Amino acid sequence: MIRDITIGQYYPADSVIHKLDPRVKLFGVVIYVISLFTFRGIWGFLLVTLALAAMIKISKVPFRFMVKGLKAIVIILIITAMFNLFLTPGETLVTIWKIKITKEGLKSAVFMAIRLIYLILGTSTLTLTTTPNQLTDGMEKAFRPLNHIHVPVHEVAMMISIALRFIPILVEETDKIMKAQIARGADFESGNLIKKAKAMVPLLVPLFISAFRRANDLALAMEARCYNGGAGRTKMKPLKYQKADHISYLVILGYLVIVILMRVLL
Amino acid sequence: MSIILDKVNYVYSEKTAYEVHALKDINLKIEDGEFIGIIGHTGSGKSTLIQHLNGLVKATSGGIYYNGRDIYDEDFNMKELRGKVGLVFQYPEHQLFETTIFADVCFGPLNQGLSKKEAELQAFTALRSVGLPEEYWYQSPFELSGGQKRRVAIAGVLAMKPEVLVLDEPTAGLDPQGRDEILDQVAKMHKELGMTIILVSHSMEDVAKYVDRLIVMNHGSVMFDGTPKEVFHHYQELEAVGLAAPQVTYLMHELRKKGIPVDGEATTIEEAKASILKCFQNRENRS
Ligand SMILES: Nc1ncnc2c1ncn2[C@@H]1O[C@H](COP(=O)(O)OP(=O)(O)O)[C@@H](O)[C@H]1O
Ligand SMILES: [Mg+2]
Numbered sequence: 372m373i374r375d376i377t378i379g380q381y382y383p384a385d386s387v388i389h390k391l392d393p394r395v396k397l398f399g400v401v402i403y404v405i406s407l408f409t410f411r412g413i414w415g416f417l418l419v420t421l422a423l424a425a426m427i428k429i430s431k432v433p434f435r436f437m438v439k440g441l442k443a444i445v446i447i448l449i450i451t452a453m454f455n456l457f458l459t460p461g462e463t464l465v466t467i468w469k470i471k472i473t474k475e476g477l478k479s480a481v482f483m484a485i486r487l488i489y490l491i492l493g494t495s496t497l498t499l500t501t502t503p504n505q506l507t508d509g510m511e512k513a514f515r516p517l518n519h520i521h522v523p524v525h526e527v528a529m530m531i532s533i534a535l536r537f538i539p540i541l542v543e544e545t546d547k548i549m550k551a552q553i554a555r556g557a558d559f560e561s562g563n564l565i566k567k568a569k570a571m572v573p574l575l576v577p578l579f580i581s582a583f584r585r586a587n588d589l590a591l592a593m594e595a596r597c598y599n600g601g602a603g604r605t606k607m608k609p610l611k612y613q614k615a616d617h618i619s620y621l622v623i624l625g626y627l628v629i630v631i632l633m634r635v636l637l
Numbered sequence: 638m639s640i641i642l643d644k645v646n647y648v649y650s651e652k653t654a655y656e657v658h659a660l661k662d663i664n665l666k667i668e669d670g671e672f673i674g675i676i677g678h679t680g681s682g683k684s685t686l687i688q689h690l691n692g693l694v695k696a697t698s699g700g701i702y703y704n705g706r707d708i709y710d711e712d713f714n715m716k717e718l719r720g721k722v723g724l725v726f727q728y729p730e731h732q733l734f735e736t737t738i739f740a741d742v743c744f745g746p747l748n749q750g751l752s753k754k755e756a757e758l759q760a761f762t763a764l765r766s767v768g769l770p771e772e773y774w775y776q777s778p779f780e781l782s783g784g785q786k787r788r789v790a791i792a793g794v795l796a797m798k799p800e801v802l803v804l805d806e807p808t809a810g811l812d813p814q815g816r817d818e819i820l821d822q823v824a825k826m827h828k829e830l831g832m833t834i835i836l837v838s839h840s841m842e843d844v845a846k847y848v849d850r851l852i853v854m855n856h857g858s859v860m861f862d863g864t865p866k867e868v869f870h871h872y873q874e875l876e877a878v879g880l881a882a883p884q885v886t887y888l889m890h891e892l893r894k895k896g897i898p899v900d901g902e903a904t905t906i907e908e909a910k911a912s913i914l915k916c917f918q919n920r921e922n923r924s
Contacts, residue, residue, distance in 0.1 A: 382653075382654055383654055384654065433653075435652075436653060547726065547731075548731065548732055550688065550693050550726070551724075551726040551729065551731075551732040552732060553693060553719065554691060554693060554719055554723070554724040554726070554794070555719075555732075555744055555745040555748060555793060555794060555797065556716065556719055556720060556744075556745050556748025556749050556797065557744075557748055558716075558748070572734065573732075573734045573744065576734035577731055577732050577733065577734050580731075580779070581731055
């Protein structure tokens with residue numbers, strides 16, 4: 372049940388995208404997201420779809436696995452679509468009781484839904500093909516120049532990487548505690564909202580205790596190994612661009628040019 | 638009264654890169670009043686197996702029958718089963734959450750729909766039978782030592798008055814004294830309450846002394862199933878899969894190799910001692 376959460380999960384596979392430098396992938400995702408929220412009309416939509424499809428295909432991550440991540444946002448998706456559908460003024464299509472559905476509303480609801488779905492799919496391609504460690508390494512290196520204006524880049528990267536590392540651990544822990552309480556007759560599914568909220572106490576208290584215990588252990592372990600921040604720290608696997616990375620940069624820039632041209636010309 | 642597992646298979650994360658075939662064609666029959674040890678190295682599927690016994694995980698294929706009734710039937714009462722087959726998880730102290738020990742132990746019986754009074758009565762009996770001194774009962778469970786916390790957690794399951802008590806590695810992380818105390822307590826419950834007990838462990842030494850039947854798991858399959866003596870007879874095969882027979886078994890086999898006619902099947906220190914003394918006696922009588 373709870374294990375269906377795939378956000379931040381890594382899917383091991385032998386693909387070109389898996390082997391790319393994380394900085395390239397980060398750059399690619401940023402460009403993709405920009406294109407996603409600026410495209411207009413059917414041609415832009417086709418272009419973004421093509422880019423996404425190509426990304427998924429090359430990544431060799433099964434599509435079924437990607438779609439699992441969408442389940443988590445179904446509610447947000449429906450609410451956003453509703454707002455767009457009912458609250459956009461314009462030419463009326465149908466009227467149900469007092470609610471008017473307009474042509475513009477329908478259009479923006481559909482596009483908003485598509486944008487959200489594509490956003491999740493695109494960003495999950497990044498996290499599914501990049502281990503949390505690679506990802507934060509990439510961020511740390513990409514943002515290193517900010518060090519000059521006293522942004523604690525290393526510390527932030529370390530915090531993110533620890534947080535990401537803890538997600539699967541906490542998910543597993545939740546699953547375990549949930550099972551243990553179900554074995555004692557706890558019921559997490561039935562009842563009204565208040566009853567359900569109350570039923571969470573036997574889950575949340577042990578979960579928080581365990582999270583603090585783990586955080587404490589981790590802090591001790593890091594101190595015991597003389598961790599004292601980023602200064603002078605070297606990497607076991609320093610990031611270095613390969614040929615595939617340079618080609619990918621070119622491809623991404625090419626995509627950006629097409630997006631801009633389409634936006635300007637169409 | 639029995640639990641029957643018929644060709645049970647279980648696969649984690651089916652059809653993904655993380656697929657693990659954790660149980661392979663498990664056939665078992667567990668009778669009333671048995672004291673069973675399940676043993677196997679880490680990852681052999683012990684925990685997965687026992688979570689099937691109260692329906693917490695559903696077999697990918699195969700059937701499970703509790704007292705002759707298919708637990709996967711539409712109208713089977715799963716909640717009732719969870720009261721009948723009490724499952725104590727590994728590190729059960731991590732599931733404590735109430736403000737007092739007594740309230741925490743009441744959680745299970747209250748979930749079963751008992752009145753406050755009945756629940757308290759059962760909690761009382763349960764805390765008694767795990768041997769936690771009464772002066773602790775109204776303290777916070779988080780102030781106890783590891784071994785005491787574990788007793789409270791076990792009491793939390795006992796308070797549901799299960800017919801079958803399943804304990805997943807109840808001695809993990811305890812010192813030798815805490816370990817013996819818990820295992821002795823469990824053995825006592827088996828004897829006095831006539832409960833069916835299933836004890837999961839990865840230490841032969843732990844279980845050999847207590848159980849009547851040993852089930853050895855290896856890579857998701859049942860490798861051996863018999864009395865401890867029968868199982869330890871295969872000590873060389875056990876060793877090949879990373880398990881060891883109790884130390885005395887090795888000692889006795891070494892002695893036999895040297896031509897001393899001790900009982901090679903002895904599995905506990907007491908049996909070994911008796912057998913060795915008997916050899917000395919025989920020798921003295923002869924000379
Ligand atoms: N929640 C889970 N998700 C995926 N795989 C699991 C999960 N729990 C256990 N496994 C895998 O199933 C196998 C059996 O595990 P388990 O039953 O916990 O063994 P044991 O209790 O004997 O150590 C192991 O290979 C383990 O990695
Ligand atoms: Mg286990």
